[in-house]
Amino acid sequence: MEKKKTGVCPVAGKCGGCRYTDTPYKKQLKIKQERVENLLKEYGRVKSIIGMEEPAHYRNKVHAVFAFQKGKGVVSGIYQEKSHRVVAVEGCLLENGKAGEIIGSVRELAKSFKIKAYDEDSGYGLLRHVLVRVGHATGEIMVVLVLGSPILPSKKNFIRELCKLHPEITTILINVNNKKTSMVLGDREQVIYGKGYIEDVLCGKRFKISAKSFYQVNAVQTETLYRKAAQYAKLTGKETVVDAYCGIGTIGLSVAERAKKVIGVELNKDAVRDAVVNAKSNGAKNVDFYQNDAGRFLTQMAEAGEKVDVVFMDPPRSGSKKEFLDALIRISPKRIVYISCEPETLARDLQYLTKNSGYRMEEATPVDMFPFTEGIESIVLLSKLHTKQNIEVELEMSEMDLTAAESKATYEEIKDYVLEHTGLKVSSLYIAQVKQKCGIIERANYNLPKSEKSRQPKCSLEKELLIEDALRHFKMI
Numbered sequence: 001m002e003k004k005k006t007g008v009c010p011v012a013g014k015c016g017g018c019r020y021t022d023t024p025y026k027k028q029l030k031i032k033q034e035r036v037e038n039l040l041k042e043y044g045r046v047k048s049i050i051g052m053e054e055p056a057h058y059r060n061k062v063h064a065v066f067a068f069q070k071g072k073g074v075v076s077g078i079y080q081e082k083s084h085r086v087v088a089v090e091g092c093l094l095e096n097g098k099a100g101e102i103i104g105s106v107r108e109l110a111k112s113f114k115i116k117a118y119d120e121d122s123g124y125g126l127l128r129h130v131l132v133r134v135g136h137a138t139g140e141i142m143v144v145l146v147l148g149s150p151i152l153p154s155k156k157n158f159i160r161e162l163c164k165l166h167p168e169i170t171t172i173l174i175n176v177n178n179k180k181t182s183m184v185l186g187d188r189e190q191v192i193y194g195k196g197y198i199e200d201v202l203c204g205k206r207f208k209i210s211a212k213s214f215y216q217v218n219a220v221q222t223e224t225l226y227r228k229a230a231q232y233a234k235l236t237g238k239e240t241v242v243d244a245y246c247g248i249g250t251i252g253l254s255v256a257e258r259a260k261k262v263i264g265v266e267l268n269k270d271a272v273r274d275a276v277v278n279a280k281s282n283g284a285k286n287v288d289f290y291q292n293d294a295g296r297f298l299t300q301m302a303e304a305g306e307k308v309d310v311v312f313m314d315p316p317r318s319g320s321k322k323e324f325l326d327a328l329i330r331i332s333p334k335r336i337v338y339i340s341c342e343p344e345t346l347a348r349d350l351q352y353l354t355k356n357s358g359y360r361m362e363e364a365t366p367v368d369m370f371p372f373t374e375g376i377e378s379i380v381l382l383s384k385l386h387t388k389q390n391i392e393v394e395l396e397m398s399e400m401d402l403t404a405a406e407s408k409a410t411y412e413e414i415k416d417y418v419l420e421h422t423g424l425k426v427s428s429l430y431i432a433q434v435k436q437k438c439g440i441i442e443r444a445n446y447n448l449p450k451s452e453k454s455r456q457p458k459c460s461l462e463k464e465l466l467i468e469d470a471l472r473h474f475k476m477i
């Protein structure tokens, strides 16, 4: 007998972290694509969303809250949506598996060490939250025990037991949070094992990550996102670049070798401290980081008449404030690369930038950083109108033969579309062959073999049909 389908997560209904546990991944991507298109299409072209090959267990930062529940004792889990009721979670589709196991061990050790879960209402008890961060490339693991008061009884034994169960843990911290707040971490922090931070490698650069610093939760897609950011920025080595809302400096440092100077600005003190260390350890001498409000900082730059060629901006969900956008317009960089985790505020800021200044959205690409959830990351390239940069559309050599009749989608877009929808790769040559068949390449000499005798691979019927699908999608046929 067929088992009743209950979905992939037993607490999906209560948790609220995921939206799409029962939705096939391709469908999720389609929903997100449509949402971004609806919001951004009036500003310019929206490319196909870049999805993940393996979308589960991508979160490298995992948090659990502890509570006491009758009959169960200490449970770990997440707050039920829009409440402070704890839903016990044993395993999660989004989270790094190892982090989930460590949380389970902390919970069981708390029971055997008779450590009580903190009660938010009474302030009684000790163990409040646990935060686990995993370095995707390095495998380093940080465990932060968030306690209601600073003393962990039998601390040494607790550490020993936890590390015995999970030798891959590289550092453990105690963070004290005794406030009535929905923030996980409090101000006081104490390293009780290891170096107090983890490192990870992203785009070939090594980054120090502290407990409180922002670090993208999906390392695989972050690399994709940053590659796109670098592609949009079109740096030649001569540019002065601002990395606004820079966190621990990941974007700025990943492009530093291709710029003359990088200036990073970030509000969070710990993140800036990490960014400075990261610049040093990666040997980046042309990068400076400042701790400041990005809007205030940019306004000061504008008032000082500083010249900036490219601005990367990666604000929090609320988007950028008017002060920042006004200063941006005054500074007038050639290109703005806007990275956003909230399409609504992105659209709002795009409206401001395109209506109040000479900027135009050249292109937007959604990147799926948060599979199974409603979260959508997008990256947008804005260029100044009436300048040469405005027409700097990236062209491959093979595309130089394009004629006006086929200007709808680039070869890359067609390749991306086919890959996203079928998992198959198609070459520019095959696309050209199909376009020719469909009568949308006028230049007869496109991609002809070098000599009469040389043979060119020919597109299979299967791929031909897939490419035709893509051409239809882009309304080219």
Ligand code: SAH
Pocket (backbone or CB within 6 Å): 214, 215, 216, 244, 245, 246, 247, 248, 249, 250, 251, 265, 266, 267, 268, 271, 292, 293, 294, 295, 314, 315, 316
């Ligand atoms: N670009 C980084 C961080 C992006 S998250 C990365 O990719 O990892 C957004 C960052 O903006 C966070 O680090 C947050 O601390 C910072 N931030 C929030 N408000 C800010 C403000 N008003 N000024 C400067 N930085 C701010």
